[in-house]
Amino acid sequence: SSGINAEWPLRPGVDVVSRLYNEYNTKTPQKLKIIDAYLGYIMITGVIQFVYCCLVGTFPFNSFLSGFISTVASFVLGVCLRIQSNPQNTAVFKDITVERAFADFIFAHCVLHLVVLNFIG
Amino acid sequence: KQWYQRRVAITAGDFSLADGAEEVTLHQVFVRFTNTKTKQNVFFIAQADLKKKYTIDLNFRSAAAKSFGSVGGQYSVDLIVGDATLPQAMVIDVATLNLEIPDSKEPAADLSKQAKPEITHLFRQPEKRPPQAISAVFTGLVLLPALVLLIMWAKLGANISNIQISLSSIGFHGGLLAIIAIYVNFFLGVNMFTTVKCLAGVAVVTFLCGQRLLSSIAAAKKAK
Numbered sequence: 001s002s003g004i005n006a007e008w009p010l011r012p013g014v015d016v017v018s019r020l021y022n023e024y025n026t027k028t029p030q031k032l033k034i035i036d037a038y039l040g041y042i043m044i045t046g047v048i049q050f051v052y053c054c055l056v057g058t059f060p061f062n063s064f065l066s067g068f069i070s071t072v073a074s075f076v077l078g079v080c081l082r083i084q085s086n087p088q089n090t091a092v093f094k095d096i097t098v099e100r101a102f103a104d105f106i107f108a109h110c111v112l113h114l115v116v117l118n119f120i121g
Numbered sequence: 122k123q124w125y126q127r128r129v130a131i132t133a134g135d136f137s138l139a140d141g142a143e144e145v146t147l148h149q150v151f152v153r154f155t156n157t158k159t160k161q162n163v164f165f166i167a168q169a170d171l172k173k174k175y176t177i178d179l180n181f182r183s184a185a186a187k188s189f190g191s192v193g194g195q196y197s198v199d200l201i202v203g204d205a206t207l208p209q210a211m212v213i214d215v216a217t218l219n220l221e222i223p224d225s226k227e228p229a230a231d232l233s234k235q236a237k238p239e240i241t242h243l244f245r246q247p248e249k250r251p252p253q254a255i256s257a258v259f260t261g262l263v264l265l266p267a268l269v270l271l272i273m274w275a276k277l278g279a280n281i282s283n284i285q286i287s288l289s290s291i292g293f294h295g296g297l298l299a300i301i302a303i304y305v306n307f308f309l310g311v312n313m314f315t316t317v318k319c320l321a322g323v324a325v326v327t328f329l330c331g332q333r334l335l336s337s338i339a340a341a342k343k344a345k
């Protein structure tokens with residue numbers, strides 16, 4: 001697109017969303033889109049668990065908590081991985097390569113799943 | 122001896138306790154009335170005043186109902202004396218009285234030796250669980266996004282074409298699969314101690330292989 005002036009004034013709502021969508025599609029590297037798909041999956045899984053809990057009550061509360069917190073923590077770790085692997089952020093993360101970020105991601109997930117499986121009862 | 126139905130204090134017969142020639146106050150001084158027929162005991166504590174004279178204050182009209190249970194008859198009166206300095210408590214037989222109580226009742230039947238009513242234990246009711254159908258539906262529903270994720274990844278072009286078949290690569294990915302298998306075992310009931318023991322070995326291997334593998338990838342990227 002040739003810059004904001006050519007598209008001014010933006011129709012609120014529709015134009016902003018479509019502009020955001022186009023920019024996301026064209027400017028985001030493929031790896032980040034892969035991580036974004038993963039984040040969306042995690043979030044939907046968390047929402048479904050929450051809806052189930054609202055419907056049938058919290059009886060094995062530890063199970064609900066462990067499942068839900070597993071999704072939340074996975075989401076957070078995914079966001080961290082995305083932030084650290086974004087090439088636009090290399091100035092902020094000077095000493096952390098993408099591989100290092102990925103290794104941290106894997107390690108944190110191992111610990112997370114051990115704890116979650118212990119708590120799920 | 123007969124009691125009069127009026128307020129009687131045994132000041133007429135107040136007593137004092139003597140150790141040799143000296144009057145003493147002791148810790149425990151009780152007067153016990155024992156019904157000779159039912160063997161029921163009624164205790165009164167004797168208080169010492171400043172002159173070391175003991176009395177029991179027996180308002181017979183109220184005590185008849187309250188303490189004696191309105192049971193008349195023959196009572197033997199004992200004085201029970203106990204103290205830390207005495208090697209043994211003393212029970213001194215003082216008198217035998219015949220108590221005439223106007224509305225004398227029969228002594229109440231002693232229920233304490235009979236069997237109590239039977240209690241059946243109520244076990245804790247299990248909590249209400251949702252019907253199996255709903256749980257099954259939601260289990261499926263939760264696994265569905267994983268399929269969606271795989272489809273989206275395929276659409277985005279995610280692939281593993283860059284994988285190198287080196288020792289560290291096999292070690293790393295194999296180690297991760299082994300960790301997943303250990304976790305599945307843990308979920309199926311192996312206890313935490315065994316799990317952590319297995320995990321320790323596999324974790325070290327996975328870590329070393331992973332470090333080598335990722336370093337080599339980073340170096341290759343830098344060289345590009």
